[in-house]
Amino acid sequence: MSLIQQISAEPDFLYVRTKGEFSLEEAQENFIAMLQAVAQHKVKKVLMDGREVTGEPETMERFFYSEFAAESVMKFAKHGVSLATQFAYVLEEPVLDPNRFGETVAVNRGVLMKAFDTLEEARQWLKVAPLSNPDPDARTTTRPPVRRAL
Numbered sequence: 001m002s003l004i005q006q007i008s009a010e011p012d013f014l015y016v017r018t019k020g021e022f023s024l025e026e027a028q029e030n031f032i033a034m035l036q037a038v039a040q041h042k043v044k045k046v047l048m049d050g051r052e053v054t055g056e057p058e059t060m061e062r063f064f065y066s067e068f069a070a071e072s073v074m075k076f077a078k079h080g081v082s083l084a085t086q087f088a089y090v091l092e093e094p095v096l097d098p099n100r101f102g103e104t105v106a107v108n109r110g111v112l113m114k115a116f117d118t119l120e121e122a123r124q125w126l127k128v129a130p131l132s133n134p135d136p137d138a139r140t141t142t143r144p145p146v147r148r149a150l
Contacts, residue, residue: 003053005030007037013045013128014038022055022095028068035072039080045126046087049119056094062102070109087113088122 003026006017014037018030034046057065069087077083089096089103096117097103106113116122123130 002026003030005033007034009037009041009043010047010132011129012043013047013126014041014043015131016046016048017052018048018050019052020054022053022057022061024057024061024064027065031065031069031072035076035079035081038085039076042080044082044085045128046085047119047122047126047128048087048089050089050091050095051119053091053095057097057102059101062097063105066102066105066111066113067109069113070106070111073111083110084112086126087111088126089113089115090117090119090122091115092117 003018003020003023008015014034016030016034016037020026034048038044038046073081073083073085087106096115100115103113103115114122114125116125
């Protein structure tokens with residue numbers, strides 16, 4: 001099953017719900033879609049709810065994803081994405097690495113990214129209000145088209 005991503009704009013952040021089997025290529029495509037939505041909605045906070053993502057990413061996949069994310073944030077700076085954008089990832093093990101290796105890679109490259117195992121902790125770190133509609137299946141969502149050329 002592929003990764004399915006739903007993006008919705010809250011008053012001061014993006015809520016991104018992702019589900020399906022982890023794939024590095026699809027995760028990278030989804031990150032680009034997130035950045036496009038960040039630029040479109042002019043927000044500086046992203047709450048990525050990946051509790052429904054399954055699989056066991058390998059260490060190198062975690063490295064490549066985080067490195068890609070950092071490079072993409074830098075590229076999207078010229079498209080209106082702030083380098084101070086915060087990315088809170090809510091995941092469950094084994095997708096969530098208990099050692100937070102991917103988080104460390106991203107942070108070491110200048111991205112404000114943090115991984116959590118609860119939505120509440122992520123929301124508190126971002127300092128954002130609870131979701132306006134806590135039922136993600138009832139939300140109006142969009143996924144901007146992925147544009148490869150930057």
